[in-house]
Amino acid sequence: MEEIGEKKEPLVVLKNINKYFPAGKEKLHVLKNLNLTIYQGEFIMVMGKSGSGKTTLMNIIGFLDRISEGSYFFNQQDVSKLTENKKSEFRNEYFGFIFQQFFLINSLNVIQNVKLPCVYEKKKSGREQNELGKKYLAAVGLGDKAKSKVTELSGGQQQRVAIARSLINDPLLIMADEPTGALDSETGTEVMEMLKKLNQHGKTIVMVTHDKDLTRYATRVVYMKDGRFLEEAIQ
Numbered sequence: 155m156e157e158i159g160e161k162k163e164p165l166v167v168l169k170n171i172n173k174y175f176p177a178g179k180e181k182l183h184v185l186k187n188l189n190l191t192i193y194q195g196e197f198i199m200v201m202g203k204s205g206s207g208k209t210t211l212m213n214i215i216g217f218l219d220r221i222s223e224g225s226y227f228f229n230q231q232d233v234s235k236l237t238e239n240k241k242s243e244f245r246n247e248y249f250g251f252i253f254q255q256f257f258l259i260n261s262l263n264v265i266q267n268v269k270l271p272c273v274y275e276k277k278k279s280g281r282e283q284n285e286l287g288k289k290y291l292a293a294v295g296l297g298d299k300a301k302s303k304v305t306e307l308s309g310g311q312q313q314r315v316a317i318a319r320s321l322i323n324d325p326l327l328i329m330a331d332e333p334t335g336a337l338d339s340e341t342g343t344e345v346m347e348m349l350k351k352l353n354q355h356g357k358t359i360v361m362v363t364h365d366k367d368l369t370r371y372a373t374r375v376v377y378m379k380d381g382r383f384l385e386e387a388i389q
């Protein structure tokens with residue numbers, strides 16, 4: 155969380171990036187000369203039709219995939235200079251991921267799911283992990299569900315568990331790919347209000363959506379078409 159009046163620093167700086175996927179003897183040009191800077195404190199939404207490259211872009215930003223050409227600096231560090239081990243470590247430390255399908259582990263209870271990023275990190279004691287787990291579950295309104303099975307929860311509750319999980323390592327950037335895509339509109343609104351509150355408390359968020367009604371939650375919207383940005387709208 156930032157102090158009021160703190161200078162906004164660029165968190166993500168993508169310059170002239172291209173991404174190709176192999177397709178037989180050809181290659182598929184999926185991201186075309188994109189430039190994007192995400193500043194601390196922004197709530198950026200990426201909109202565009204299916205196949206326009208939104209998830210590929212998110213995967214690149216979150217160190218889940220690499221660029222083919224161009225440069226990527228995250229928090230002033232050249233991502234291309236990081237080893238795969240360092241990238242995995244930083245991914246867990248810097249990013250919180252929220253997906254359309256929640257991706258919770260059904261064999262673990264609610265708080266065990268929330269604690270997972272701490273378990274990978276191996277830096278905090280078990281007691282600290284429990285305290286943080288409880289804190290973030292309470293923050294998403296599920297303080298009484300710590301020991302519940304994931305499968306006993308509604309879709310909206312499961313997404314709130316995923317939000318608590320995304321927050322537990324106090325990440326620099328929350329990445330949400332269609333976080334309301336599997337929810338009805340009322341539950342989706344609850345999730346959006348929660349993301350809005352996090353942003354108002356200083357969290358930087360980048361979110362993919364199809365739903366233009368949700369752009370009112372964004373501080374900036376970028377539109378993609380066929381691997382390019384169409385225009386940028388400052389709200």
Ligand SMILES: Nc1ncnc2c1ncn2[C@@H]1O[C@H](COP(=O)(O)OP(=O)(O)O)[C@@H](O)[C@H]1O
Pocket residue numbers: 175176182184202203204205206207208209210211
């Ligand atoms: N791993 C992959 N290998 C080959 N092609 C891919 C891969 N991932 C995505 N694509 C292709 O890249 C394009 C953009 O996909 P994607 O980034 O998933 O778009 P969106 O999230 O906007 O629907 C699509 O044509 C898709 O088929």
Ligand SMILES: [Mg+2]
Pocket residue numbers: 208209210
């Ligand atoms: Mg997608």
